[in-house]
Amino acid sequence: MATVKLENIYKSFGETEVLFDINLEIDDKEFVVFVGPSGCGKTTLLRIISGLEEVTSGKVVIDDKDVSNAPPVERGISMVFQSYALYPHLSVFENIAFPLRVAKLKEKELEEKVFKAADILQLRDRLDFKPGQLSGGQRQRVAIGRSIVRDPKVFLFDEPLSNLDAALRGDMRVELAKLHQNLKTTMIYVTHDQIEAMTMADKIVVLRDGIIEQVGSPMDLYHHPMTKFVAGFIGQPKMNFLKTTNVIVQNKKLTTNVTDSNSVTLVVEVEETKSGDVVEIGIRPEDLEITSDKKGLLMNVEVVEHLGATVILYGSVQEDGDFCAVLPSDVDVKPGQDIRLKLDPAKCHAFKENGQALYRIVGNDLTKEQP
Ligand SMILES: Nc1ncnc2c1ncn2[C@@H]1O[C@H](COP(=O)(O)OP(=O)(O)OP(=O)(O)O)[C@@H](O)[C@H]1O
Ligand SMILES: [Mg+2]
DSSP states (O other): OOOEEEEEEEEEETTEEEEEEEEEEEOTTOEEEEEOSTTSSHHHHHHHHHTSSOOSEEEEEETTEEOTTSOGGGGTEEEEOSSOOOOTTSOHHHHHHHHHHHTTOOHHHHHHHHHHHHHHTTOGGGTTSOGGGSOHHHHHHHHHHHHHTTOOSEEEEESTTTTSOHHHHHHHHHHHHHHHHHHOOEEEEEESOHHHHHHHOSEEEEEETTEEEEEEOHHHHHHOOSBHHHHHHSSSSOOEEEEOEEEEEETTEEEEEOSTTOEEEEEBSSOOOOTTOOEEEEEOGGGOEEOOOTTSEEEEEEEEEEOSSEEEEEEEETTTEEEEEEEETTOOOOTTOEEEEEOOGGGOEEEETTSBBOOOBOOSOOOOOOO
């Protein structure tokens, strides 16, 4: 059992403040992913949990024990880094066994642990190889093996796949998900790749400029982003945003013009706004449909990407610039063409001027109101 609790964590390096009031609870056996843009503090937070970095203030609690001042070895944690330094002159077996040799484990017990890790990672037939004779993915697995043999309570991974090519990254994502199911250990995984976060996490923590922007399951963040930043960060291709004018709020209904004389009406749960406020409407590319309705949103298509099952259209809508739509592959659209898109209000998100999500959009029984 290993729970991790972070309480009011602040971190500065000299004058540079890096983390601000981080509060987070990680459950036993949970797979948690820290995601966010470069420099937002992911590695620093991971190093604080591991004990490689001290907090400026706040507490790190592992299994209800305050370990804020405990050295790394006393925390029962193992960390796998982006640059996995394997010993080139040692065999795979000895690379995996390394921490156990340091701990002076008896040969028989050591062998058992290495074989078990090698089985889990499917490296059994590579134990006599040297790192130079392995593929990138196999080398990464050796590095993970070296972590596994230590039986940590918590695994920390800092961008372990970023040195691998796209296909291998995909394979390793699946391997890591399996590893988590087999080991049933708490794992904290850092990445700036939202696809890794979406596919592997039980819980995603979105960091931005040293603060936690939102915590939730992948689907929570996808369907109910609480800020425009999260909305734009989670999901590929990115959510489209349309500035709107003439907001009218009446009886929990917000009606607003998006570009091109279209208006949408959204049901709002919380009445936090009033007529005349500036609101931005967000719509995911995959939530759009092509329509023959002349009042649909007008998009000028510039680039057409055929992915097989779907086609991705990049272009612009009047006034708002870049726009993207993901449509079924049988849609016949050429670069340079103008198309009309249907905006389903039930799939729209709305954001205040300061980036906070304004409303939860509920219900599908909305009709698009034409001007
Ligand atoms: N030892 C240090 N001294 C001073 N500043 C540091 C130190 N380590 C990190 N920082 C600063 O803290 C901020 C967060 O760094 P961190 O490495 O945690 O970012 P990250 O989210 O892991 O980014 P990336 O995705 O690029 O790895 C950065 O602005 C960085 O310059
Ligand atoms: Mg980092």
